[in-house]
Amino acid sequence: MAARWFLLAVLTASYGAGAFGMLGISPLSPSLVEGFALSRLQVAFIVPSIYVGGLFFSMPGGRLADRLGVRTSLLGGLALGAAGLVAGAWAPGFHTFLFALFVAGIGWSVVNPALGRAIVDLFPAGERGIAMGIKQMGLTLGGFVAALVLPAIAAALGWRAAIVTCGAVVAVPVALTWRTLAPLGSGAAPNAPAAVATAGDAATWSWLRRPALLVFFASGLILGMVQAAVLSYLPLYAVQALGFDAIGAGLLVACSQAGGAMSRLILGAASDRWLTGRRSLWLALTGAIGAIIFATYAAWSVRAPWLAGVLAFASGVGAYGWVGIFFIVSAEVGGQRAAGLLSGVAFAAIVVGLLVGPAVFGLLLVRSDSYALPWTVFATLAVLVTVATLVAGPAIDREREPF
Numbered sequence: 001m002a003a004r005w006f007l008l009a010v011l012t013a014s015y016g017a018g019a020f021g022m023l024g025i026s027p028l029s030p031s032l033v034e035g036f037a038l039s040r041l042q043v044a045f046i047v048p049s050i051y052v053g054g055l056f057f058s059m060p061g062g063r064l065a066d067r068l069g070v071r072t073s074l075l076g077g078l079a080l081g082a083a084g085l086v087a088g089a090w091a092p093g094f095h096t097f098l099f100a101l102f103v104a105g106i107g108w109s110v111v112n113p114a115l116g117r118a119i120v121d122l123f124p125a126g127e128r129g130i131a132m133g134i135k136q137m138g139l140t141l142g143g144f145v146a147a148l149v150l151p152a153i154a155a156a157l158g159w160r161a162a163i164v165t166c167g168a169v170v171a172v173p174v175a176l177t178w179r180t181l182a183p184l185g186s187g188a189a190p191n192a193p194a195a196v197a198t199a200g201d202a203a204t205w206s207w208l209r210r211p212a213l214l215v216f217f218a219s220g221l222i223l224g225m226v227q228a229a230v231l232s233y234l235p236l237y238a239v240q241a242l243g244f245d246a247i248g249a250g251l252l253v254a255c256s257q258a259g260g261a262m263s264r265l266i267l268g269a270a271s272d273r274w275l276t277g278r279r280s281l282w283l284a285l286t287g288a289i290g291a292i293i294f295a296t297y298a299a300w301s302v303r304a305p306w307l308a309g310v311l312a313f314a315s316g317v318g319a320y321g322w323v324g325i326f327f328i329v330s331a332e333v334g335g336q337r338a339a340g341l342l343s344g345v346a347f348a349a350i351v352v353g354l355l356v357g358p359a360v361f362g363l364l365l366v367r368s369d370s371y372a373l374p375w376t377v378f379a380t381l382a383v384l385v386t387v388a389t390l391v392a393g394p395a396i397d398r399e400r401e402p403f
Helices: 002-023 029-036 042-068 070-089 094-122 125-157 159-176 211-240 246-273 280-299 305-320 323-368 372-398
Strands: none
Touching: 002 070, 002 094, 002 125, 002 159, 029 042, 029 094, 029 125, 029 159, 029 211, 029 246, 042 070, 042 094, 042 211, 042 323, 070 094, 070 159, 094 125, 094 323, 125 159, 125 246, 125 305, 125 323, 211 246, 211 280, 211 305, 211 323, 211 372, 246 280, 246 305, 246 323, 280 305, 280 323, 280 372, 323 372
């Protein structure tokens, strides 16, 4: 038992190092605006450039985790992500920078399916919620530390030095954890049945014929839109609408990441103890919280630092708190044979939202020249997810049986 929790700690730390680099791009957006002389609409392309690779590679990445094992796919993905970020630090122009982020994102797209595979391999059903919550804390804690550290590095040494820092941190697990992750080195799960589904198995792809799962993945798409919009525009909203400086905006991003980290852990533990068979209700809860906070942003410009921090913390619950529950449901649907694949499908659904969300927010912002309209629209999207999850939830939860 102790061994699996130790491995989870290593996986969580590795995920956090990756998140430091990938999510660290968000709090650097004010510095990137200045460095590349970007318009407000161009900002919408920064965060999605990291995730567009996931649209094409997350499902193959999930298959890679099912076949080759967690260690090879996870560390290989982080290595590619680090290389892309370091290349981006030397980009001569904005388009080259976006391409470097795309390369980094290809590596990042493999990480989530590999970790979903690891959770199913290592933990029984009654511990997967808390395990996924702990793993997801790595993501938001990595983003939290990045939001605190990177704006200061950019202010002192320039944005290029901050991006190099991102790449260096992502590379740390690649250098340090190969031997430690040896128990996760093969494609076969430690306690899995000998038979493993192949990519051509009809059962593996039967989720396409399950309406409840299609609703579930569509909800992930919308939640991905919300998450990316907050990642992309919360720091600029803090600067342009609330009057914070770049470091103050970074602190608000850190507050939102802290809210996401704590809520993922708490919701994961709660879903193991209460309503384990209805994990979808916890998704509905985070959607409702997001709707309330985004509506507040639309109606009220909160300039008091302490209250802005409280709202940013709550925005993290709504924008990021759902991810652990979403991935554990996906992995449980896949079971021992296809947990990586279904985690990849979940990540692909989220990626579509990540690509679309900032562009929609940016277009609404440019059209209205006010943050009120985009925040209102995204509050409405959060309400839509809440309602859809409540209505389709019982059927979604019934689908959570191994193939």
